[in-house]
Amino acid sequence: MIFLDTKFIVQFEEYQQLINNELGNLIKKKHKTPIYNAMGYSLLAGGKRIRPILLLSACVSCGGNIKSALAFACSLEMIHTYSLIHDDLPAMDNDDYRRGMLTNHKVFGEAISILAGDGLLNLAYELMIEHCINNNNLNDIEAFKNIATASGVNGMIGGQVMDILSENKTIDRDSLIYIHKNKTGALISAALTAGALLANANNEIVGKYKEAGDLLGFAFQIKDDLLDVTGTREALGKDANSDISNNKSTYVSLLGIDKANEDYIAYSNKAISIFEELNSPFLKQLALNLIRREN
Amino acid sequence: MIFLDTKFIVQFEEYQQLINNELGNLIKKKHKTPIYNAMGYSLLAGGKRIRPILLLSACVSCGGNIKSALAFACSLEMIHTYSLIHDDLPAMDNDDYRRGMLTNHKVFGEAISILAGDGLLNLAYELMIEHCINNNNLNDIEAFKNIATASGVNGMIGGQVMDILSENKTIDRDSLIYIHKNKTGALISAALTAGALLANANNEIVGKYKEAGDLLGFAFQIKDDLLDVTGTREALGKDANSDISNNKSTYVSLLGIDKANEDYIAYSNKAISIFEELNSPFLKQLALNLIRREN
Numbered sequence: 082m083i084f085l086d087t088k089f090i091v092q093f094e095e096y097q098q099l100i101n102n103e104l105g106n107l108i109k110k111k112h113k114t115p116i117y118n119a120m121g122y123s124l125l126a127g128g129k130r131i132r133p134i135l136l137l138s139a140c141v142s143c144g145g146n147i148k149s150a151l152a153f154a155c156s157l158e159m160i161h162t163y164s165l166i167h168d169d170l171p172a173m174d175n176d177d178y179r180r181g182m183l184t185n186h187k188v189f190g191e192a193i194s195i196l197a198g199d200g201l202l203n204l205a206y207e208l209m210i211e212h213c214i215n216n217n218n219l220n221d222i223e224a225f226k227n228i229a230t231a232s233g234v235n236g237m238i239g240g241q242v243m244d245i246l247s248e249n250k251t252i253d254r255d256s257l258i259y260i261h262k263n264k265t266g267a268l269i270s271a272a273l274t275a276g277a278l279l280a281n282a283n284n285e286i287v288g289k290y291k292e293a294g295d296l297l298g299f300a301f302q303i304k305d306d307l308l309d310v311t312g313t314r315e316a317l318g319k320d321a322n323s324d325i326s327n328n329k330s331t332y333v334s335l336l337g338i339d340k341a342n343e344d345y346i347a348y349s350n351k352a353i354s355i356f357e358e359l360n361s362p363f364l365k366q367l368a369l370n371l372i373r374r375e376n
Numbered sequence: 377m378i379f380l381d382t383k384f385i386v387q388f389e390e391y392q393q394l395i396n397n398e399l400g401n402l403i404k405k406k407h408k409t410p411i412y413n414a415m416g417y418s419l420l421a422g423g424k425r426i427r428p429i430l431l432l433s434a435c436v437s438c439g440g441n442i443k444s445a446l447a448f449a450c451s452l453e454m455i456h457t458y459s460l461i462h463d464d465l466p467a468m469d470n471d472d473y474r475r476g477m478l479t480n481h482k483v484f485g486e487a488i489s490i491l492a493g494d495g496l497l498n499l500a501y502e503l504m505i506e507h508c509i510n511n512n513n514l515n516d517i518e519a520f521k522n523i524a525t526a527s528g529v530n531g532m533i534g535g536q537v538m539d540i541l542s543e544n545k546t547i548d549r550d551s552l553i554y555i556h557k558n559k560t561g562a563l564i565s566a567a568l569t570a571g572a573l574l575a576n577a578n579n580e581i582v583g584k585y586k587e588a589g590d591l592l593g594f595a596f597q598i599k600d601d602l603l604d605v606t607g608t609r610e611a612l613g614k615d616a617n618s619d620i621s622n623n624k625s626t627y628v629s630l631l632g633i634d635k636a637n638e639d640y641i642a643y644s645n646k647a648i649s650i651f652e653e654l655n656s657p658f659l660k661q662l663a664l665n666l667i668r669r670e671n
Contacts, residue, residue, distance in 0.1 A: 116529050116537040167494060172486035191467035192540050195490065196533055199462060199497065203528040206501045210521045217514060226505045233498040234411050238491055242411040245487050 089366040096134045099147070101125070103155050107208070119189040119197035120204070124162045126180045131301075132157045134367070135272035136279075139290050142361040145280025152212040153224060153279060156205035157272055160232050163201035164241070166194055173245065202232075224275035231271035240264030249328040257335055258299075265305065266298025273297075273364075286359070293355040297368055300348035304374065306331035307341055312376065346372065384661040391429045394442070396420070398450050402503070414484040414492035415499070419457045421475045427452045429662070430567035430592075431574075434585050437656040440575025447507040448519060448574060451500035452567055455527050458496035459536070461489055468540065497527075519570035526566035535559030544623040552630055553594075560600065561593025568592075568659075581654070588650040592663055595643035599669065601626035602636055607671065641667065 108121040133154035140150040169176040169184040170191060176184050186194035209225045230236055240263025247256060273294035277287045310333050332341045349372045356365040403416040428449030435445040464471040464479040465486060471479050481489035504520045525531055535558025542551060568589035572582045605628050627636045644667045651660040 114529075114534075114537075115541060116534065120529070163494075167490055170487075170490065172490060192465075193537065195462055195465065195467060196537050196540070199458075199493075200529040200533045200537075202494065202497060203524065203533060207521070207524045207528050210517060210524050213508075214514070214517050214521060219509070219512060222505060222509050222517075226502070226509060229498065229502045229505050233502050234409075234415070234495040238495045238498060239409075239411065242409075242488065242491050242495075245491070246410060 086366055089363060089370075092138075092363055093134065093367070096137050097130050099137070099151065100130045100133045100154055100158065103151050104158060107155060107204075115189075115193065116197060116200055119185060119193050120201050122188060123166050123179075123185045123197065124159065124201065126182055128158065128162070128180060130158060131367075131371070132161050132268055132272045135269065135294070135297075135364070136276040138361070138363045138367065139273045139276025140280045142359065142364060143277050143280035143282040143286060143290075145276070145282075149212075149216065150276060150279045152208045153221075153228065153275055156208045157228060157268065157275070159201040159205040159208075160228070160237075161268060163198040163205075164237060166198040166201070168241065170194065218281075220278045220281050224278040227271045227274045227278065228268075231267035236263055236267035236271075237265075240267065244329070247330055250330070252330045252335075254335060257330060257332060261299055261302040261332065262295070265302040266295060269298030269301055270294030289355055289359055293352045293359075293364070296348045296352040296355070297371070300345050300352065301371060303332045303341055303345040303348070304371065306333045307338065307345065308374075308376065309333075310338065381661055384658060384665075387433075387658055388429065388662070391432050392425050394432070394446065395425045395428045395449055395453065398446050399453060402450060402499075410484075410488065411492060411495055414480060414488050415457075415496050417483060418461050418474070418480045418492065419454065419496065421477055423453065423457070423475060425453060426596075426662075426666070427456050427563055427567045430564065430589070430659070431571040433656070433658045433662065434568045434571025435575045437654065437659060438572050438575035438577040438581060438585075440571070440577075444507075444511065445571060445574045447503045448516075448523065448570055451503045452523060452563065452570075454496040454500040454503075455523070455532075456563060458493040458500075459527075459532060461493040461496070463536070465489065513576075515573045515576050519573035522566045522569045522573065523563075526562035531558055531562035531566075532560075535562065539624070542625055545625070547625045547630075549630060552625060552627060556594055556597040556627065557590070560597040561590060564593030564596055565589030584650055584654055588647045588654075588659075591643045591647040591650070592666070595640050595647065596666060598627045598636055598640040598643070599666065601628045602633065602640065603669075603671065604628075605633065 104124055108117055108124055136154045136157055137147055137150050141147055165179060166185045168174050169179055170186055177187055178184060184194075185197060189197065206229070209228070213221050213225060232238070234242075240260045243256060244260045244264055247260065252260075270291055271294070273290040274287060277290040282290070309331065332344070336344075349368055353365055353368045356362075356368060399419055403412055403419055431449045431452055432442055432445050436442055460474060461480045463469050464474055465481055472482055473479060479489075480492060484492065501524070504523070508516050508520060527533070529537075535555045538551060539555045539559055542555065547555075565586055566589070568585040569582060572585040577585070604626065627639070631639075644663055648660050648663045651657075651663060
């Protein structure tokens with residue numbers, strides 16, 4: 082990340098630490114069993130925690146209690162991590178490195194790696210339902226539903242399926258937009274929507290967070306395509322040019338670097354203007370940082 | 377199945393039809409997309425629907441409304457089916473046949489098959505949370521929690537992990553019992569517990585359904601081990617002796633056929649006596665049928 086503002090850095094790192102501590106508590110206490118070991122390996126591998134931070138900061142921005150949003154934030158990171166573990170499998174992207182470390186199946190073998198992914202997805206739902214029982218608030222269940230829908234076949238998994246079926250073909254712009262909006266965008270948008278819901282924000286405000294989330298999520302995936310071409314393995318922590326070697330159509334391969342950059346900045350700026358309107362300086366800074374990120 | 381009683385047969389087939397219709401509605405209306413096609417292939421492949429029928433009949437037995445339990449029943453079958461799709465993968469049991477048909481990855485390829493499993497697991501949670509939003513009843517959320525816990529790393533996935541790690545080794549009786557109680561037993565027990573909860577049964581009654589479910593689930597897996605040795609591919613719809621060819625310790629390999637039979641009948645009979653006490657003639661008949669099943 083490239084930080085612009087000291088107050089933002091402090092806040093970002095506070096969120097990160099809160100999430101890392103909680104994820105550690107949830108996984109490490111049972112770390113001695115092989116499946117917790119495999120789940121913890123990827124979950125505690127130093128991800129940036131963008132999705133849970135989006136959720137926590139949206140909740141705080143709407144006047145919500147950060148502690149009551151922590152279970153959902155961790156669940157979101159578990160869902161993100163499970164998707165990476167399954168994406169990296171030999172049958173999918175067949176990646177050897179992720180976040181500068183060997184991928185899960187390279188360390189634990191494919192069978193345990195598939196189950197570690199399944200386990201993280203399931204644990205995310207266990208955590209959220211436990212929270213719903215303890216809180217008994219209909220808005221929490223709505224937040225749960227948003228995350229579940231964004232993660233499923235009409236969200237992240239749907240995007241991933243279309244992505245795989247598009248390998249070794251040239252796809253049209255509509256298909257690419259479907260992939261980008263769903264594969265990455267859906268969960269980023271759900272992070273902001275769920276954060277606002279957990280703070281019991283009204284429908285209009287929740288709608289604005291969702292709108293900003295859709296824009297930011299789409300921009301985020303265009304940036305991923307750009308980084309795959311312009312980044313290095315050192316900065317990315319994984320192989321660069323993997324889209325090219327997997328014959329994948331990307332925003333860059335379809336529309337060129339210049340148009341990808343232009344659209345990326347346009348979508349990000351629209352999201353930023355909504356965060357300004359919502360008086361969320363932290364989210365504005367976070368979006369600015371995402372624009373400038375190198376990995 | 378071997379049926380003993382006409383009234384039971386009619387009721388069993390009514391439940392089966394209700395579940396099959398609902399699963400068909402949930403999947404077929406979106407059947408044109410490749411992922412729904414892959415999910416539907418395994419979900420609508422003619423399973424016996426034991427788990428959802430246990431849930432529906434426990435709910436009815438406790439005076440609950442069958443329609444309000446249908447979403448959870450279908451979710452349970454989706455979770456069961458996802459676990460079969462992932463179990464059959466080359467990295468796991470590497471099975472070519474299931475229910476007399478080619479396994480999911482043999483038809484759709486490994487990548488789509490992993491995602492079809494992920495999609496079914498996620499869809500199960502989407503359905504249950506949708507139901508919870510519409511009903512707004514804390515007992516439904518408790519039922520959800522029971523199913524989620526039973527499906528996770530401290531339930532079905534935990535049993536599956538231990539099962540895989542035990543391949544090509546002789547394990548002790550405690551490890552085998554852990555595998556059996558979790559890999560299959562947890563979801564069967566959760567079916568009965570969730571059914572009672574959805575009917576708003578009191579804690580004592582819910583506890584009895586859970587106890588019967590634990591016994592029945594354990595017995596069910598011992599029977600699976602027995603059928604793997606004594607069954608035929610024709611009756612099973614999958615290869616017999618797969619445990620032997622995968623070098624897996626089973627109740628039979630560890631304790632012998634006679635002891636396996638004896639324990640199987642003892643656990644089943646304990647479950648049956650609880651169903652008698654609960655005045656659930658359908659569940660008693662179902663347990664008797666499970667004792668005599670050939671596949």
